Amino acid sequence: MKLLRVENDRYCFQFGHREKALFEFLLRLYPVIPSAHQTLSKAAARMDENQKLLDEALAEQRKENKQHVEKLLTDPRRFKEKGAGAEMNLSAGEIEWMLQVLNDVRVGNWILLGSPEEQPHFDPKAENAPYVIAMGLASNFQMDLLDALKHNA
């Protein structure tokens, strides 16, 4: 995924065909983090009611992001086929929710791996390989998006 240009707050990215397929695959995984995973406070017992409100707010956020993802994946105008790949336009606001989605996939797969302290090694034959791959891919796309925002800062 490569930033081609920024025009009128629209970031234009170029994808190779396989890269685009991987990107769409990752987005389809969303959400991965289990609901009610996050706690409002380490002393959460004292804040039961507030915790409930936070859970509801995060669930609503996930629902909104999921709708954004589905809209993006089903909109034929979003990806324009060009040469050996495709181009995709995103606004700065869309990059923000895209970062949230990709990080959910990264953190969620880390949780599925048992939240290891060390970066898991990649072994293509290992049972955990899909989770490790998803984490790595998500971080690559995240870094591309962050670099694009920095480039335009």
Next chain:
Amino acid sequence: MANIAMPEVMPDLERDEKSKPDSANDPGYVVICWNDPVNLMDYVTHVFQTVFAWQRPKAEFHMKQVHNLGKSVLVRESLEKAEHYVHQLQKYSLHATMERDE
């Protein structure tokens, strides 16, 4: 002067549960971001910039505190604002909580 028995007025020693401190404005809560081995350093910096509208050097300072010390106190705020910030940080899947500033 007539010796009139006046009602004895005793100080109110019982806790008045209805008039709790004004927690809506009391900056008695801290928002903390905790270290984890999964969130990318650049990503954490970006989230701090976005959520708190900080300049990059301040966001990086707090990101490094999280990374090196295990946590960083990001802001001291009222209950309501602290909850808002925790929600914003957790939207980005950062490990953030709010605690009473004691």
